[in-house]
Amino acid sequence: LAKTTQPISMDSYEGQEVNITCSHNNIATNDYITWYQQFPSQGPRFIIQGYKTKVTNEVASLFIPADRKSSTLSLPRVSLSDTAVYYCLVGDSGSARQLTFGSGTQLTVLP
Amino acid sequence: GAGVSQTPSNKVTEKGKYVELRCDPISGHTALYWYRQSLGQGPEFLIYFQGTGAADDSGLPNDRFFAVRPEGSVSTLKIQRTERGDSAVYLCASSTGTSGSHNEQFFGPGTRLTVL
Numbered sequence: 001l002a003k004t005t006q007p008i009s010m011d012s013y014e015g016q017e018v019n020i021t022c023s024h025n026n027i028a029t030n031d032y033i034t035w036y037q038q039f040p041s042q043g044p045r046f047i048i049q050g051y052k053t054k055v056t057n058e059v060a061s062l063f064i065p066a067d068r069k070s071s072t073l074s075l076p077r078v079s080l081s082d083t084a085v086y087y088c089l090v091g092d093s094g095s096a097r098q099l100t101f102g103s104g105t106q107l108t109v110l111p
Numbered sequence: 112g113a114g115v116s117q118t119p120s121n122k123v124t125e126k127g128k129y130v131e132l133r134c135d136p137i138s139g140h141t142a143l144y145w146y147r148q149s150l151g152q153g154p155e156f157l158i159y160f161q162g163t164g165a166a167d168d169s170g171l172p173n174d175r176f177f178a179v180r181p182e183g184s185v186s187t188l189k190i191q192r193t194e195r196g197d198s199a200v201y202l203c204a205s206s207t208g209t210s211g212s213h214n215e216q217f218f219g220p221g222t223r224l225t226v227l
Contacts (some may be wrong), residue, residue, distance in 0.1 A: 034215070043115070043202050043218025044154065087153055099144075099216075101153030 004088045009106040018075045020105050022088030025069050030092035033064060033071045038085045038104070047086075048073070075107075083109045113137070115219035117203050123225045124193055132188040132222045136205030143186050144216060145178055146202040154202055160186060161208055193226045200224070 005023040012018045024033070032051055036044035048055055050062040050071070061074040075082060085104040116135045124130050136143050141162050146154035156170040163183040171177070175193075180186040190197055200223050204216035 041220070043204065043221055044216075045218065046215055049215065085153075099156055101146075101155070103151070104153050 004090055004100070004102050006086075006088055006102065006105045008103065009108070011108045011110060012078055013110050014079055015077050018078050018082075018107060018109075020073045020075075020086055020088075020107065021070055022073070023070045024088070024090045027068050027090050028092065031068075031090045032092065033062065033068075034089045034091075035060070035062065035073045036087045036089065036101070038087065044087060044101070078107075078109045080109050080111060083107060115203055115205055115217055117201075117219040117222050119222060120220065121223045121225075123227065125227050126193060126195060128193050128226075130190050130193055130224065132190075132201050132224070134186045134188070134203030134205075134219060136184065136186070136203070137217055138184075140205035140207055140217070141183065142206040142208035142216075143180060144204040144206075145186070145188050146204065148200045148202055148221070150199075157188070190224075193224075195226050198224055198226045 032049055034049040035047045037047050038044040048057055048060045048062045050064050052064050052068060055062045063072040085106050087101045087104040089099055089101060091099045115137055118133045122130055143160040145157040147157055148154045158165055158171055158178045159167040160180045163180055175191045178186060178188045188201060200221040202218055202221045204218045206216045
């Protein structure tokens with residue numbers, strides 16, 4: 001299984017850009033990198049997924065270097081409502097067993 | 112459209128009792144997953160269905176846990192002889208099941224199980 005390592009917590013202020021980095025040194029060739037967001041008392045919500053280089057959608061960007069051993073989730077201009085736990089997952093479509101969430105990063109956005 | 116729904120939202124039971132937790136996936140989603148989440152931890156994979164069959168049940172912790180999906184839609188997670196350590200939030204997720212979509216899961220709100 002491709003293990004992921006993320007910071008336990010991060011603080012930011014409203015309006016700032018937040019970058020959360022995830023390490024996955026033993027990522028396999030077929031693995032995708034996916035980020036989820038979870039608010040208290042809710043199930044996780046899909047944010048973004050990528051395989052290499054850069055992916056951008058309406059809420060975030062995902063930066064993946066050429067060696068794919070890490071990835072960075074970038075949240076532009078965060079607001080208080082972005083306070084949540086963010087999970088980095090690494091896995092492929094061949095086995096659901098490899099979908100390991102880990103403990104995630106608690107992002108706290110301060111006013 | 113309607114998302115993934117789970118019932119009940121909360122379940123309190125006594126040690127040794129049997130419980131059933133229900134999941135209604137998004138219509139048309141062939142893949143269905145069950146996870147267990149303890150306080151302060153990320154979701155822990157339990158079982159994955161593709162259609163009616165359990166494609167991967169390697170995450171079930173022991174034989175007290177069982178899940179079914181008889182018609183390829185609604186799924187029920189069954190826990191026999193509950194123990195206090197089973198207390199957690201049980202999450203259900205579904206996805207389209209197409210190639211590459213294992214990671215694009217839509218989660219329900221979860222069922223909070225408390226075993227006294």
